[in-house]
Amino acid sequence: MIGNARMSQKYPTSSSRKRSPLSSGKYSAIGLLAYCRPGFEAECAQELQNIASLQFVYGYSKIDKGTGVVFWRCSQGNPLDVYKEIEVSRCIFARQVFCALHDIEIEDTTDRVSPVVEALRPGGAFGFLHIETPLEDEAGSLQKLAKKLTAPMSAALRNAGVLSKAKTDELPQLHLVCLSGQHIIAALAVHPNSSALPLGIPRLRFRNEAPSRSALKIEEAFLTMLTPAEREFVLKRGQRGVDLGAAPGGWTWYMVTQGVKMTAVDHGALQQELLEDPAVTYVSDDGYVYKPQRKVDWVVCDIVDKPKRTMERMADWLCYDWTTYALFNLKLPMKTRMDEVEACLQRLQERLLGADIESEVRVKQLYHDREEVTVLALTGHFLTAFQKH
Ligand SMILES: C[S@@+](CC[C@H](N)C(=O)[O-])C[C@H]1O[C@@H](n2cnc3c(N)ncnc32)[C@H](O)[C@@H]1O
Numbered sequence: 184m185i186g187n188a189r190m191s192q193k194y195p196t197s198s199s200r201k202r203s204p205l206s207s208g209k210y211s212a213i214g215l216l217a218y219c220r221p222g223f224e225a226e227c228a229q230e231l232q233n234i235a236s237l238q239f240v241y242g243y244s245k246i247d248k249g250t251g252v253v254f255w256r257c258s259q260g261n262p263l264d265v266y267k268e269i270e271v272s273r274c275i276f277a278r279q280v281f282c283a284l285h286d287i288e289i290e291d292t293t294d295r296v297s298p299v300v301e302a303l304r305p306g307g308a309f310g311f312l313h314i315e316t317p318l319e320d321e322a323g324s325l326q327k328l329a330k331k332l333t334a335p336m337s338a339a340l341r342n343a344g345v346l347s348k349a350k351t352d353e354l355p356q357l358h359l360v361c362l363s364g365q366h367i368i369a370a371l372a373v374h375p376n377s378s379a380l381p382l383g384i385p386r387l388r389f390r391n392e393a394p395s396r397s398a399l400k401i402e403e404a405f406l407t408m409l410t411p412a413e414r415e416f417v418l419k420r421g422q423r424g425v426d427l428g429a430a431p432g433g434w435t436w437y438m439v440t441q442g443v444k445m446t447a448v449d450h451g452a453l454q455q456e457l458l459e460d461p462a463v464t465y466v467s468d469d470g471y472v473y474k475p476q477r478k479v480d481w482v483v484c485d486i487v488d489k490p491k492r493t494m495e496r497m498a499d500w501l502c503y504d505w506t507t508y509a510l511f512n513l514k515l516p517m518k519t520r521m522d523e524v525e526a527c528l529q530r531l532q533e534r535l536l537g538a539d540i541e542s543e544v545r546v547k548q549l550y551h552d553r554e555e556v557t558v559l560a561l562t563g564h565f566l567t568a569f570q571k572h
Pocket residue numbers: 394395397398427428429430431432433434435448449450451468469470471485486487488
């Protein structure tokens with residue numbers, strides 16, 4: 184069963200969180216709406232179906248390949264029960280997930296407001312309105328439409344009692360997702376089930392001194408795969424780390440900016456400034472052969488190779504106690520991408536359990552990832568500190 188590997192933790196449930204705004208009204212749902220990397224719609228759809236099946240809720244997905252949008256329509260059970268169990272940061276391929284309430288076809292494009300108000304009037308109330316489009320239309324016409332609709336739609340929804348007078352977190356947020364000028368999906372979002380980021384995308388600023396754009400990838404991983412408290416716990420000044428396949432040095436550079444002393448392993452050339460940095464030791468070696476002389480806090484690995492090979496080597500690092508934490512990318516094949524991720528996670532789980540190592544493994548396709556997913560494996564005191572047993 185695909186999903187984030189839960190070696191010491193079950194899928195997070197809403198019962199462990201504070202009272203959800205979902206309990207404040209009656210919302211009738213038709214499915215789930217998710218955004219993912221364009222081209223990964225099938226994997227995202229499968230992920231939603233897997234989560235739904237755990238709640239004995241079933242449905243089917245409508246996929247337009249290359250759009251980055253998945254509309255999973257429920258055919259049996261309540262999609263709200265599924266949505267309540269989702270935490271988007273724990274999804275692998277979905278970067279945003281909403282609970283879809285209404286699939287609205289606009290017949291008269293001179294009035295898009297009335298059909299939306301009529302559809303939503305009988306349901307529960309919302310604390311904020313977002314009108315958005317996940318689609319990249321070249322002329323930006325959908326973006327313009329979303330912008331133009333915001334003021335009249337907000338006013339009409341407020342008058343109808345659908346939208347609260349002032350913004351509030353006590354109620355779910357309403358997302359009107361424009362898939363075309365004639366097609367709007369009304370969806371509900373609460374956090375952390377849905378991402379608080381617009382379109383689920385973190386907007387990170389690339390710093391010119393970074394040796395490569397890959398620096399954004401590792402920054403996003405730390406930002407989105409850990410809560411602020413977890414991040415503070417696992418990433419500290421004075422730690423030591425190893426970067427396998429480090430050149431030209433984006434990941435090493437990022438770790439050094441966090442105060443971590445790094446050993447950068449690659450046959451390729453590291454950026455000159457990094458070579459001269461006293462916090463960096465460069466080793467020209469094979470990343471699949473290199474072994475640390477003593478245990479480190481972090482191993483990170485961005486080598487482009489077969490995912491199973493990378494996974495085995497990362498399992499070596501964790502099982503032989505060479506590192507406490509590992510962050511690495513699995514480059515996915517063109518086909519059977521889901522199977523590959525599943526097989527790799529299963530293998531890692533077997534290795535860690537075989538070595539009697541308690542761990543928490545998180546997997547995510549980040550916005551800055553391409554044909555790959557990022558894996559974060561956490562062992563040691565992290566598990567007791569955050570009660571993952
Ligand atoms: C995608 S790049 C890494 C980019 C790097 N993370 C950054 O932020 O700049 C992959 C690197 O892996 C290196 N590489 C490939 N196979 C390797 C191996 N077996 N051992 C060490 N490095 C390897 C390549 O030389 C290349 O520099």
